[in-house]
Amino acid sequence: MNNKLVLSVFPGIDMLGKAFEENGFCIVRGPDLITGGDIRKFFPPANVFQGVIGGPPCQDFSALNRSPGRYGYEMLDEYVRVIMSVSPDWFLFENVARAPNFDIKGYSQQRFALDLGWFSEFSRLRHFVFGSKSGQLLDPVKGQNKHIVGGAVLGGDERSFRACCDIQGLPDDFDLPEFTLAAKKQAVANGVPLQLGRYVAGLIAKSLYGDDSKVPSSNDVVRRCSCGCGRVVVGRASYNSPACRKSAQRQRERLSIRINS
Ligand SMILES: C[S@@+](CC[C@H](N)C(=O)[O-])C[C@H]1O[C@@H](n2cnc3c(N)ncnc32)[C@H](O)[C@@H]1O
Ligand SMILES: [Zn+2]
Structure with missing residues (x-):
């Protein structure tokens, strides 16, 4: 695999995509409601992208939501539709622990959890589904929370915007100047913490693109x-x-x- 052209769906402010960029991938961003787009009107071409990354909105699957609706399921269907029409070599799905399972024909899949607390002092559990056509899978770490001093950034977080950015792994000068303070915090809270994104992007870069002599292939x-x-x-x-x-x-x-x- 040589080109690292990847489509990021449901990008939001695309913290996940940023982590992939740091690992040498070229990210093309699909539509998002916060920038006036809608995935339901998005029809990307087949056989152009090697990978697709992203996570549909998770509010309807979150344990914190007392009145979950159907929208999350509709967006999950949209996610599956996009994968089927783009037909990438691999995909990476990201969501909360209670997100339902799905199967996409033609792909070997694995589902694993990563906690921000394995990489920093703040805990946030995310579930990832990785799928590949070749059958090659990842061998992610199983970490342990270390010294946890606080929880994940949430929408409406009481901590300062700077503190929220810091917890999510964003640099000191990160800003979203066009957004209200509440919208800034929401967008940062929705993002995949950079520490987790970097870990998974690095794993994919190494396993699928790099010197994979030490990484088991589907043939082994x-x-x-x-x-x-x-x-x-x-x-x-x-x-x-x-x-x-x-x-x-x-x-x-x-x-x-x-x-x-
Ligand atoms: C979990 S967030 C994405 C976070 C992003 N992966 C990151 O790391 O920063 C989900 C995104 O889906 C977007 N969204 C919700 N409904 C949508 C729709 N119909 N079309 C496109 N995007 C939508 C939300 O605006 C939100 O930005
Ligand atoms: Zn297991």
């Missing part, structure tokens, strides 16, 4: 965790960690609820 015989997170397991283990075992158990329970109802 590697065994991956049975929870679906895609992490490589060694020896006779089925799961990467006890958390993976629990996650698989929860998935089975959800499935049996669906089958029985």
